[in-house]
Amino acid sequence: MTQPTTRVLAVLELLQGCGRISGPELARRIGVDGRTLRRYIAMLEELGVPILAERGRYGAYMLVPGFKLPPLMFNDDEALALSVGLVAARGLGLAEAAPAVASAQAKLARVTPERLKRQLHAIAGTVRVDLAHASDAPHSNEALIALTAAAQAQQRVHLHYTTPQHQRSERDVDPYGLAWRAGAWYVVGWCHLRHDLRSFRLDRVGAVQALAAHFERPAGFDPLEQLAFSLATLPRSVAIEVLLHTDLKTARNAFSLAFGLFEPVAGGVLLRSSADDLDWFARQLARLPFGFEVRTPARLRSALKRHAARLLQLAGGG
Numbered sequence: 001m002t003q004p005t006t007r008v009l010a011v012l013e014l015l016q017g018c019g020r021i022s023g024p025e026l027a028r029r030i031g032v033d034g035r036t037l038r039r040y041i042a043m044l045e046e047l048g049v050p051i052l053a054e055r056g057r058y059g060a061y062m063l064v065p066g067f068k069l070p071p072l073m074f075n076d077d078e079a080l081a082l083s084v085g086l087v088a089a090r091g092l093g094l095a096e097a098a099p100a101v102a103s104a105q106a107k108l109a110r111v112t113p114e115r116l117k118r119q120l121h122a123i124a125g126t127v128r129v130d131l132a133h134a135s136d137a138p139h140s141n142e143a144l145i146a147l148t149a150a151a152q153a154q155q156r157v158h159l160h161y162t163t164p165q166h167q168r169s170e171r172d173v174d175p176y177g178l179a180w181r182a183g184a185w186y187v188v189g190w191c192h193l194r195h196d197l198r199s200f201r202l203d204r205v206g207a208v209q210a211l212a213a214h215f216e217r218p219a220g221f222d223p224l225e226q227l228a229f230s231l232a233t234l235p236r237s238v239a240i241e242v243l244l245h246t247d248l249k250t251a252r253n254a255f256s257l258a259f260g261l262f263e264p265v266a267g268g269v270l271l272r273s274s275a276d277d278l279d280w281f282a283r284q285l286a287r288l289p290f291g292f293e294v295r296t297p298a299r300l301r302s303a304l305k306r307h308a309a310r311l312l313q314l315a316g317g318g
Helices: 003-018 023-030 034-046 076-089 097-111 114-126 141-153 223-232 248-254 278-286 298-317
Strands: 020-022 051-053 060-063 155-162 168-181 184-191 196-201 205-214 238-244 261-265 268-275 292-296
Touching: 003 020, 003 023, 003 034, 003 060, 003 097, 020 023, 023 034, 023 060, 023 097, 034 051, 076 097, 141 155, 141 168, 141 184, 141 205, 168 223, 184 223, 196 223, 238 278, 238 298, 248 261, 248 268, 268 278, 278 298, 292 298
Parallel strands: none
Antiparallel strands: 020 060, 051 060, 155 168, 155 205, 168 184, 184 196, 238 268, 238 292, 261 268
């Protein structure tokens, strides 16, 4: 669905859900100027939607009384789940998310009873979902839609990509799947330029062109798991092995997704990682609520001792 069409539908849903709404407020909710809003109103009227327009300083738009769209039906749990999901959707970095979210929220408000409607308004007005470390650059809906469609159809694509070092390249990719992590969308798949699995941030992807070639996705492929693996195994200067005295679930919850690789072993969980700054790594270990044993390197044990000495000095000074 194109962006103007999405916004026109959002106008219709807001009119249906709000009853009476001023032109400036409607334009603000959709994210357009007054002239564009009037054009959308005219498009709805051409489609046979009866709209009343009150002129003047306090004018507003409303649907002709009695005109109703067929409602969708949700139970209480479904409506609440959708409302929280829409709050989260605002943080997913999609350039055209705002009008789509406004339209969906209006649909929910239209089909829910007054008691539940108050709860939905409370969620929309008070709940914020912390999707930490969001990317400053907006993600393109077009790239996301094109790549998800290609992944579903198992169809190869040709894409333009800019590396973090600002080097531009073109490559053919078999998109196995997409994943969201730390404020960014990634497409994960087989890169025919590098002949290996690669992950590409969508805010660095330019044009996407579907090719005639098709591929077969590996059975059980998990794009988020592969993304975590690729980030955790980025080459750094010092290889690290630490035995964590806990279970696998607790170990994974204690670290970020890209911190390292975790393997259950006798006595706990073996963490394999790497770092350029051992003092930083020592600080991450020092905050753990469970015990651990540094296997390699010896320099990490020294970094932990230095960190412990600083903490003791600070405690003594307090």
